[in-house]
Amino acid sequence: MSTIVHEHDWPDRVVIGTVGRPGARTFYLQARTGRRLTSVALEKQWAASLAEKIDEILDGLMTEDDNRFSVPPRALPELLDDDPVEQPVEEDFRLGQMRLSFDRSTAQVVVEAYPLVExxxxxxxxxxxxxxxxxxxxELILRMPVGTARAFAERARRVVLAGRPECPLCGRPMDPDGHVCPPLQ
Structure with missing residues (x-):
């Protein structure tokens, strides 16, 4: 059996987004190139980690003495995408493993995502x-230029933080329907 490869090189759109209300959200990494759309379900922690690691790669490039990649220190406003994920979301697979790298020959951040194998x-x-x-x-192979990658990471961080607010007493997430702090030990 051969592997189905969802490849997006210089995608038209790439975002982390959610479906559902806070506390019951499903996170998606969604990439579109032309009419091809790939949606990979992932855990909130994967989204946060991906944003963090992309920023680490880009920040590392900025500190190199011979940096020739014009890495923006922050997401450029014109590259930020605040629109919801494209509907209807048809999940291609659920993320189980990911690899992240930088291709110096094309100045692109490369995300390789593989499904959860049960x-x-x-x-x-x-x-x-x-x-x-x-x-x-x-598998998903996603190749993003540095500006797009910076904007992708910024949006991913905002989406992760847009969940339920934390209780100021116990630090646990508060549901819109109410919250009861656990007993103190």
Missing amino acids: VESEEEAERLEREGTLVPEE
């Missing part, structure tokens, strides 16, 4: 890995 047991996973048959059914 196995019956740890022994089965080890066997599949030994046999080399743990090949993902799908």
Whole structure:
């Protein structure tokens, strides 16, 4: 079986967005190139981590002595995308593993995303890995120029922070329907 590759090189749009209300949101990494749209479901922590790691790569490039990539220190306003994810969201896969790199030959941040692989047991996973048959059914390869990557990271941070407010007493998320602090230990 061959892997279905969703490739977006210089995408027209790439965002982290959500569907649902705070406390019950599903996060998506969504990329569109022309009429091709890819939606990958991911955990909130993946979205936060991706934004952080993209900024680390870009900040690292800015400090290089021979930096030739014109990395903006902040997201340029004209590149920020505040629109919701494109509807209807048709999930291509749920994120299980990700790799992030920088391609110096094209000055692009490269995100490789692979689906969550469910196995019956740890022994089965080890066997599949030994046999080399743990090949993902799908993968996303996303290549973004540095300005787009900076704006993508900024939006991802804002989306993550737009969840439920924290309780000032216990620090746990407060639901719109009410909140009861856990008993103090």
